[in-house]
Amino acid sequence: MTLTKAALLARIHGAPQSGRPMVMGVVNVTPDSFSDGGDHFAAEQAIAHSLQLASQGADILDIGGESTRPGSLPVSLQEELDRVIPVIKGIRLHTDCPISIDTSKPEVMEAAVSAGANLINDVNALQAPKALEVAKACDVPVVVMHMRGTPETMQAQANYDDVVAEVMEFLTERMLACEKVGMDKKSLIIDPGFGFGKKLDHNVALLARLSELVQSGTPVLAGLSRKSMLGALTQRESPKERLAASLSACLIAAQAGAAIVRVHDVQETCDALKVWAAVYDYNKN
Numbered sequence: 001m002t003l004t005k006a007a008l009l010a011r012i013h014g015a016p017q018s019g020r021p022m023v024m025g026v027v028n029v030t031p032d033s034f035s036d037g038g039d040h041f042a043a044e045q046a047i048a049h050s051l052q053l054a055s056q057g058a059d060i061l062d063i064g065g066e067s068t069r070p071g072s073l074p075v076s077l078q079e080e081l082d083r084v085i086p087v088i089k090g091i092r093l094h095t096d097c098p099i100s101i102d103t104s105k106p107e108v109m110e111a112a113v114s115a116g117a118n119l120i121n122d123v124n125a126l127q128a129p130k131a132l133e134v135a136k137a138c139d140v141p142v143v144v145m146h147m148r149g150t151p152e153t154m155q156a157q158a159n160y161d162d163v164v165a166e167v168m169e170f171l172t173e174r175m176l177a178c179e180k181v182g183m184d185k186k187s188l189i190i191d192p193g194f195g196f197g198k199k200l201d202h203n204v205a206l207l208a209r210l211s212e213l214v215q216s217g218t219p220v221l222a223g224l225s226r227k228s229m230l231g232a233l234t235q236r237e238s239p240k241e242r243l244a245a246s247l248s249a250c251l252i253a254a255q256a257g258a259a260i261v262r263v264h265d266v267q268e269t270c271d272a273l274k275v276w277a278a279v280y281d282y283n284k285n
């Protein structure tokens with residue numbers, strides 16, 4: 001039996017106090033992520049990868065069919081549906097692990113939730129036409145993330161006076177928009193959107209002051225894994241060389257009270273969080 005919405009939300013809201021953020025494993029169903037040996041083969045590989053992440057301790061599997069990397073181009077609705085729906089259906093045959101759909105398209109949100117997804121992760125914060133209404137009808141928790149522009153254009157708009165205040169202002173406005181269509185505030189998760197239209201100093205400020213977002217009372221998701229800010233801080237060009245930096249950033253986010261961390265390296269993250277949680281528990285008791 002998959003988790004009910006209420007049970008999933010209880011886990012998300014309780015995560016910081018329980019001594020460990022939930023671990024969301026990244027599953028990119030994009031051509032550069034899995035073999036191009038045919039659509040079916042790519043889906044099979046993505047399903048196998050998802051099951052491996054679940055067995056390594058992922059609490060949520062985040063399935064995405066459109067790259068959100070800086071400079072990436074959008075894909076068509078049909079292409080995105082063809083990539084993610086078979087993967088969600090395939091995962092559901094094997095595990096009850098909560099699934100989140102990483103999309104900004106309302107049609108994909110709807111189809112993914114019908115196929116078994118339990119959560120919507122929208123880097124565009126439900127700003128697409130009809131996205132708010134569709135997300136409300138889907139009746140699942142939603143991650144609203146801060147981004148400037150689109151993945152194609154965002155780095156040109158990375159200018160802020162006080163990045164933390166401006167990100168929080170945007171997220172507050174999006175939460176109000178959600179409430180206006182009748183969504184329960186308790187079903188929302190906020191995300192500062194590390195790397196999305198931000199320069200290195202903006203990303204560092206957001207990580208250093210993440211607890212200010214946590215203090216808003218809405219659960220916070222932190223997605224730092226393998227990001228270019230970590231490459232810049234460590235001079236690691238290849239994302240796969242950024243494991244140590246990703247683990248450090250994850251622990252800083254945990255310490256700040258993040259409810260969910262979105263990561264590629266699930267097993268290593270779970271190990272790092274176990275050490276952090278032991279000390280957290282010791283200090284709590």
Ligand code: 9MG
Nearest residue numbers: 068102143145191193194223
């Ligand atoms: C899809 N995606 C890529 N990076 C992300 C991040 O930092 N947060 C969320 N919510 N989604 C992301």
